[in-house]
Amino acid sequence: MTSLKEQLSAYAAYHHDTRNKVTHFFGVPLVTFALFILMGWFRFIPSPEAPFMSVATVFWLAVLLYYLRLDWGIALLVTPFTLALLWLADRVALWPFQESALVFLATFVLGWIIQLVGHAWEGRRPALTDNILQVFNAPLFLVAEALLFLGFRKDLHATLEVAPQSSPR
Numbered sequence: 001m002t003s004l005k006e007q008l009s010a011y012a013a014y015h016h017d018t019r020n021k022v023t024h025f026f027g028v029p030l031v032t033f034a035l036f037i038l039m040g041w042f043r044f045i046p047s048p049e050a051p052f053m054s055v056a057t058v059f060w061l062a063v064l065l066y067y068l069r070l071d072w073g074i075a076l077l078v079t080p081f082t083l084a085l086l087w088l089a090d091r092v093a094l095w096p097f098q099e100s101a102l103v104f105l106a107t108f109v110l111g112w113i114i115q116l117v118g119h120a121w122e123g124r125r126p127a128l129t130d131n132i133l134q135v136f137n138a139p140l141f142l143v144a145e146a147l148l149f150l151g152f153r154k155d156l157h158a159t160l161e162v163a164p165q166s167s168p169r
Contacts, residue, residue, distance in 0.1 A: 004070040005159045008144055011137045012160045014119075014127040021145060023118030028138045030111030033085045036060070037104040040093025048094050052086070056093070060086050063136060070140065074153075078143045 015021055039056035047053075060082060067075035092103050119126050127134035141160075147153040148160060 004074070004140070005156070007070060007137045008141055008156065008159045010131070011127050011134055011141045014124050014134075015122065015141065017118070017122040020118035020122040023114045023121075024138060025142055027111040027113075027115035027118070028142060029081070029085060030107045030114070032082065032111075032139065033089050034104050034108035034111060036086050036089030037093050037100060037107070040090050041097075041100070043093075051090055054090065054093065056086060056089060066136065067140060074140055074143050074147070077147070078139050082139060 015024065036056045036059075039059055040054045042055040043050075043053055045053040064075065064079060064082075067078060092100050094100075095103075115126065127137075144153060144156050144160060148157060
């Protein structure tokens with residue numbers, strides 16, 4: 001497993017334009033929420049009285065362990081946000097399927113449109129087109145960017161400011 005700095009550096013190479021970064025603060029949570037809804041349809045106990053009993057929860061825990069392995073501080077900061085998305089998605093996944101599916105489609109498509117607009121401004125395709133696993137690094141990148149903006153985690157400054165690599169659009 002690579003380090004947090006290696007993961008962020010690889011992700012940062014695709015995200016230099018400030019407008020692109022801002023779009024990700026909206027698009028990444030929307031896509032994450034949508035994916036939690038999708039995984040929330042696959043439940044171990046199909047009951048509103050048994051929250052968090054779905055594949056989404058297992059996935060969230062696995063990703064949390066990955067984040068803790070990379071950097072416990074950033075993992076602890078991202079946890080309340082992803083847990084809130086998981087909780088809300090868990091509620092939506094229990095709605096009648098057509099309503100739940102509409103929310104899934106709307107948030108998934110809108111989240112990707114927002115991010116693709118950012119990448120159009122960037123002039124660079126999304127990182128996950130070269131490595132699908134980069135999708136897991138997006139929330140870490142957002143937290144690291146926010147911390148840097150607030151004057152924290154200066155140790156990540158050079159990592160997040162890597163020179164863009166050339167690649168086809």
